[in-house]
Structure formats: structure tokens, C-alpha cells
Amino acid sequence: MSVKKDVLVLFSFRSHKYGYIEKLFGRLCEAAIGRGINLYRGSLKDMQIEIMDGQLQIRESLTGRKLDEFDSVYFELWYKARQQALAVARYCQRHDIPFFSHEIVDLNPDTKIGELAVLSDNGVPLPRTFTSSRQETKRAFRKAPPIDYPLIVKHDDGYGGHNNFLVKSYAELKGVLDDHRDLTFVIQEFISNDCDYRCVVFGGEIKLVLKRQRDKGRDTHLNNTSAGAEGTMVPINSLSSEAQTAVVKAAKVLGRDGFSGVDLMIDKDTGQPYILEVNQTPQIEIGAEIDKKMAALLDYMERTMK
DSSP, X not given: OOOOEEEEEEESSSOOTTSHHHHHHHHHHHHTTTSXXXXXXXXXXXXXXXXXXXXXXXXXXXXXXXXXXXXXXXXEEOGGGHHHHHHHHHHHHHTTOOEEOXXXXXXXXXXXXXXXXXXXXXXXXXXXXXXXXXXXXXXXHHSSOSSOSSEEEEETTOXXXXXXXXXXXXXXXXXXXXXXXXXXXXXXXXXXXXXXXXXXXXXXXXXXXXXXXXXXXXXXXXXXGGGTOEEEEOOXXXXXXXXXXXXXHHHHHTTOOSEEEEEEEEOTTTOOEEEEEXXXXXXXXXXXXXXXXXXXXHHHHHHXXX
């Protein structure tokens, strides 16, 4: 007797207020009776997506099973959770799990969730990361947090330090999540630091490095110049070769090595570099050191036309 295969059927949400998701899945299950497959319903918004030691890990919350425990993945209604769908599709592709449709693999990673999923498993040094829905995040961190406190909790589509919090306890985490019910957050380990770096990449090379250092007299963990930090240009070789390699690789993996701003942080205790994000449109005409940034951009424009 052949063993039945387990297929995960993914919807954007765990349920629908009018029962539409349940109706579709129920019909599919009825039609599958007598076939060699078991169907399981999953929710993309409730996926527990983790990056540990640079490796992408995904657990489906409705079933409680890891993604690699399924024999196939079917994306049914996924359009309301595009970045989570991208993460799942990339994971399936890397682990030879059959899935459809393959168009999802080529979605633009336009939030932190998508960016980190694409960067993972590529040798890019990334902070330990967790993301899921509000209720699944609270459940995951209530008793056995997958990442130790303190944590950085930031809006997956935020910018300039907006909706970016340093959280030191479960009570604080719950407060942030409950106060921002309409936002999806990415949770990362806190990296001990005095500053971070915005590395501007043109044509596959680092051309400028902006050191961003917060005022130690202010009660903030943010190094963003838009949040009041001081930004000054530093020599490219002030970064280690390891850090420079990580910056260029991150930009290349995302297909942004033509032009991007890569945010880099160095652990002040270990010297380990970490890539925080890769900005498609780094601030050139605003922020710190405007003249130098604009000059570098215009130089690159001229070179590309020769």
C-alpha cells in the first residue's frame, strides 16, 4: 500500500469572515477523497519565519509543522501576503520541495521580510530574525523566546527608524504589538554597537561609507540620521575586508549592486559584521553629507554613458 503524500494548501490568512477560505479548502478536500494525498490548510500571515545563523527556517502555525515536513506546497490565495509567499517559495526552491506557482520566486523583495528571506542561505551575515503575525509572535515569545532579550522590533515596511523599538521583556514586546495591531514586525537580536554604516554601492563596488553615530546623551538605540544621529564620511578601508565583502554580496544577491544603500552594523564586542538591510533608493539628495553623495551619484551617471 502506497503512503499518502502531504500537501500544504496556503491561503493569505487563517480564516475569512464570510467563510470563503474554509469553503474553498473544504471543496478541495472533498474532491481529494480516494486520492493518494492528504491536504492541510495553512496561513501565510501566520507563518513563523526565522533566520538563524543565516539559514531560513519556516514553521506553519495552523499545523505546527515545519515546512520541510510537507511533500508539496500549493499557493491558493496568496496575494494578500506576498512577502511571506516569497519566503516560502524561496525555501521550497532551496530544499527541493515541489510547489506552484513558480512566479512567486521572482516577486520583488520590497519589505524586510522578503529581503531577509532572499538574503538568507547565501552566506550573508544576518542578525537572528523572527517574524509572524501578532498572535503567533506573542505565542512564540511567551514562554520560550526563539531570540533572547533585548530585541529590536521594527516594522517590516518601515524606514528612517519609524516604528523601530528596543524591547527588553515580554511585557514590552506585547505592548508594542498590541499598540500597533495593523503592522507586521520583524524581530531581531540586539547587536551591541556604537554606530552603524550606510554603504553606498555603485556598479558592484562600495563608493561611499557614511558612519552614523547616535548622540550618547539621547535615550535612543537608533543610528538613523533622520532620528538625529550624526553622519560623517569615512574611508572605505576603515571597514574590514570581511565587512566590505558582505556589503557587496548582499547588494548582488538582491540584484541591487548597480545602485543601493547597504546598512551595516559591526558588533562592538566581537567585530562580527551584520547586514541590516539593502535600500533600493538610498538618501542622496537629503540627510548627511549631501554634496559628497550627489557628486558620487553624478560621477557614476557620467561613467555609465561613456
